Amino acid sequence: MGEHRITEAELQQRIVQAAGLYGWRVAHFRPARTVQGWRTPMQGDVGVPDLILARDGRVLLAELKSDRGRPTPDQELWLEALGDHGRLWRPADWIKINSELLRRHR
Known part of the structure; x- marks a missing residue:
């Protein structure tokens, strides 16, 4: 039986749930x-x-894609303009995403 691939919608649900638990807006x-x-x-x-x-004065804007999905040219322009505030997150990044959401801003 094949491995279940996490969809973009499932990833979004996980991130929203984790962010809520960790105090993010x-x-x-x-x-x-x-x-x-x-x-x-x-x-x-x-x-x-x-x-x-957003949490504790920190703001992140995250573009979500499936593991094989590609950002559109307009999405890439946004991520470039956002600099350190922009993220491109995929299901394969879950451990890194969860760690970043859990970490406190200094």
Whole structure:
């Protein structure tokens, strides 16, 4: 029997749960179905990372991808612009993600 691959949605759920346990504030903007199709209400540059996390004056913006997923060019521009605040997280990174969420800001 094959190994279960963690989907992007499952990864997001794990991160949101862990972040809540560790005292992070978390935001995710979900798309909604409109008469024009699926849309995420927003203004500005497209490609905003999936999660915004904040705790103790520290802010992280995380783009989530499956282990094989690739960021779009717009997502890459966001991650580049975010510098040390941007993250590209995949299921294979779970131990590193959990450690970063657990670690206290100094």
